[in-house]
Structure formats: structure tokens, C-alpha cells
Amino acid sequence: MSMLLNIEDLRFSWPGDTRPVLAMDSLALTAGEKVFMFGPSGSGKSTLLALIGGLVRPQAGRILFQAQDLTALGGARRDRIRAEHLGVIFQQFNLLPWLDLKANVMLPCRFSRARAARAGDVGAAAQNLLGAMGLDPVLWGRRADRLSVGQQQRVAAARALIGRPALILADEPTSALDHDRRQDFLDLLFGQVEAAGSTLLFVSHDRELAGRFDRAVDLTELNQAGVAA
């Protein structure tokens, strides 16, 4: 298994704040694995995701993504890597309400030509993913804000998966769903993550879900800063 993400000696504090939010000696993700990260609110998970996504730069340490050190790259390069190789699912409000489902799923391909090229026929890829996530074709042309929260999360998963990105970051994507829908969502997500060959980093405060993943890590242990983010 090749290494996808390797974090070393990471130190981060938000501008104007001297206390570090994140202090992490190491975190490594290998390609294709599904990792559960226990991260209650205040554990620094949002900061960690922003660092992995290349949106912010740490004060110290290295973030090696596909052997490239994100901390050494400029903002434009990090933006391009994010557009090309990352899929993101938030807790809620993932979609642009005024776009239809298909256009929402196609969104990342608008920002990365490489990702669009991997997806091939972007429209067809979007439809395949929407279908695979269990969304009825009659919904595909609807505005995103007409859907239920559960349906929206599945659209968000489809969008994260389009163009087979190397890493899917999921930030509490199931916390707005009830128990049954949570399991359904995970089934569908896992199926597509495996089909795409992506790595999944799934952050949640809900330890119950951990059992279904390849392995679980605890951010509260990894993060030695231990202050509220």
C-alpha cells in the first residue's frame, strides 16, 4: 500500500491567537483505506481538515500529500491540488441551493480540468453517481434545496466522488441523519469509495460508526494541543 497522506510534527494556530489549536506528531493515511477519526467538537477537526485541504498553512511541520509537501506550496498550487484530488462532504449545507442536483455534482469539475478529464463525460459521470447513491432520476433536474437533508447528503457524496479523487474528507456527514439513514448512507458511500479507489477520512463524534471502518484513530489523543478550536 502506497502512502497517500503523511502529517509530521504539525503545529497550527489561527492568526492573532498564540495558543496552538493543533499539535500533532504524525498521522498517515495509505491509499484506499477507510479511516474513522473520532473528533468531537473542539478537538481541532475543522482545523485539521482545512490543513489537509490546503486552505491554511501550518506554522510548523509537514503535510505530505502524494509525496508533495503542501506546506511548501503556494496558495494557487494548493487550491489546484484540492480541486483535483479532494472530495469534501460537510455535516450539512453542502449544496448550492440554486443549482440542480446534476450541476451540483459536476461542480468540482468546473474548477479542475484534470478532474473533469478523469471523470470523462462529466454529465454522464454525475448521473451514474447520483444513480449509484440511490437518487431517483426524476430528482436530478430539481433544485438542490427541494430535497430532504438525507437526499442532500447523498448528492454531496456523489459530488465528492466525481472524477475519482484520491482522498474523500467527510466532516460529520451523517450527524443530521437518523440511525437507519446513517447506515444506508454509509453503505452507499463505502460502495462508491471502493469503486473509485479513493481513501476516506471520516470524522465523527459518533463512535458507534467506527466498527465499519478499516481502522479508527482518536483526534483527542493525536492532538496534543488540546484546546478548544
Add this chain to the structure above:
Amino acid sequence: MNLLGLAWRSLVNRRFAVILTVCTIALSIGLLVLVEQLRSEVRQGFYRSVSGVDLIVGGRTAPVQLLLYSVFGIGDATNDISWQTYTELEDLPEVEWAIPMALGDSHRSFRVLGTSTAFFRHYRFGDGEALALASGQVFDDLFDVVVGAQVARQLGYEVGDRIVLAHGTGNVSLQGHDDHPFTITGILAPTGTPVDQQLYVSLAAHRAIHIGWERGVQMPGSAIDPDRARAEAEALTPTSVTAIMLGLTTRAAVFGLQRRINEYREEALSAIMPGITLQQLWRITGLAEQVLRVVAGLVVLAGLLGMLTVLLATLGERRREMAILRANGARPWQIAGLLVFEAGLIAAAGIVLGVLLAILVQLAAAPWLLANFGLHVGLSWPAPWQLGVLGLIFLAGLLVALVPALMAYQRTLADGMQVRT
């Protein structure tokens, strides 16, 4: 990458606020363009009426006043010119033609001009166009009248109709008379000048009206005999005229002749060059125009500030939208660009609509100006310098959008990937 498509759909989603903003800008631009267009068109219209006249001579008065009452029917003459002076001027070697103008009568609020047939032969307007008859012929008999195009159109006159002329320039209500002594012999083709708003009779007829045949009503106790009137008319040499239009053999003679007329010993006269006098008139109206311009400019500024308000107001609710775009790979400049693009689209739509609005108002106002002032207001595109101003306003719109764009830029950097609502 189809970022513009995204911006468009986001705009469509907020169409009510966007349409209102576009309307605000369109109204302000419309006002700005209209003020300029009407200003230049009105000037053009005034100039058309006197473009073929080298000098206008009247009794001693202010140049602007002389021009306004002689050609445009605004105000009244204070002094007449003697017939003697008219014939002397007409006979000067450098005078190619002279058109006598005897004013003071009206027909249903249209001015009646007593003149000679020289008027039809020599008067030029616009780009040297001559008067033409739409139908009929010029006056020949004492009781003949030629009417302007607008007079005929508004009153529904045709050649052969008999009408009554009144002394004075009020809108006189006439009692019914079967005995209308003036016959319309000709109707002039439209010119887009005050010529269209007037009726034309011979100087003899003008004189006749003044010595007692007002309204063509018979004198108390004596029946009118047209033949006798005609016979007497032969003897009716005019004693005075109100003004004279002069055409010179060479324009170079204008300054010398003007000075000589102004220094004329027998009578106190004023000679004006219509073009120069119009310039004086515009200097007088210039201040009001400046004020209008400033007001229109401030309204445009208000329109742009309105757009800024809308953009800033939506910035808060669009924070989530921007975080989503950012998480999906949008760069900060692309998100700032979305806002600038939106502002550009709003400003451009507002400017285009505003110009259309100004043109529509011009179209709507043109008949009114023509009917009331004999001013021909043509449809015209904004002049190049005005297009330049519109371009600057567009740029100002983009600059205004930089404020929310920079705020969005900084927020996307500060927010990270977190969707904060």
C-alpha cells in the same frame, strides 16, 4: 471552466433584488443620457431653423430676444422696422434676398406671418433644404393663405378650405361665420422647424387685417366687397415690418453689413447672426444644463451605491455558497471575480436598459416638442464622448464591486473550508 455560468445562475436565483438594482441603475443612466440627448437635440433643432439665414434684422433690442420672437415665436417684438428701411436693405448690393416678416396675428394659437413670396423662394433650413409645398401653391390673391405642415395636420386643413384669421396672438374663440374670407391655397411640406407652426399671408393681407377686416367680419353697416378689398389692397403698401431675414451674396460680407445696420442712422436697428446669437442663448441656459448634469450624475452615483448595498447585503447570506465553492476547488480570486462579474453584468444591463429608456422617452417626447415648439428632435445614439462616459460608469460599477469582492476574498481565506452560517 464555466464560472460565468455559475455566476449567472446565482444571479437568476436572486432575480428580484437583481432586477430592482438593474432598474435603479437603468433609471439613473436613462436620466443622464436623456439630459444630454435632449440638450444636443434641442440645440440642433434650433440651429436647423436658422441655418440658412445670414442676418436677422429687427428694431433695436437684445439679440437673443430678437431671435426668439422673430423665428421661434417666443416673446413679442418691441419695435418694428419701417418699410423704407426694408426696401433700402433689400436693395443693398451684398444682399441676395430679403424676407420681410410681419407678425402679430394668429389663427387658433398658430402664428400668422405676413411675408412676401421671397420667403418660399429663399428660406433655407437644415442642410440648406428649400421649402416645398406638399400641395397647392403659394399665395397670390389677397385672401390666400399658405399653412405650415403642422397647422394643416393638427387642424385638419386641406387646400381650398376657408379660414378666419384673428388679430392678436391669443387663442381667440371665434363666433360662427359662414363668410370666411381666407382660402388655403397651399400646404407646406414638413420641415421640423417653426415654419410648420405658422400660417403665411401676403404683407397686404397682413395690413388688411390690421385696418379693420379682422376676422373677415364685415365692418358695421357696410357689406364687404372682396373685389373692392382687392382693389384697395393694391394700394396697401406696408408701413412697417417686424423683422427681416437676410441672405447675402457672400458670407464674408456678414460682419461688415451687421456693423453698418447696427450703426444705421435713420432708425435704431439690431442685426444678429443667428448662429452666434444661439451661442449666446446657450450660454444663458448653460447654468441650468450644468445643474441638470450634476443632478443626473448624482443619481447615477446613487444607483451605483444601491448596487453596492445589494451586493453587501447578499454577502452575508452567500458566505455559505462561497465556502462550498472554495471547498470544491474555487480559488479566492475566482470567488472575488464572481462578485465583480455580477456587478459588471448588473451595471452593463442597467446601462443598456438606461440608454434604451432614454431613446424611448425621446421617441415619446418628439411629437410633443414638434407640436408645441416646432422643434424637430431626431433619434440619435449617444455621442462618442457619451459612450465614453457610460464606459467610465461601467468601470465605476466594477470598482464599486471590488469592496464586497475584497471582503469575500478575505473571508474565504479566513473561513477555511468550514461552512459557517
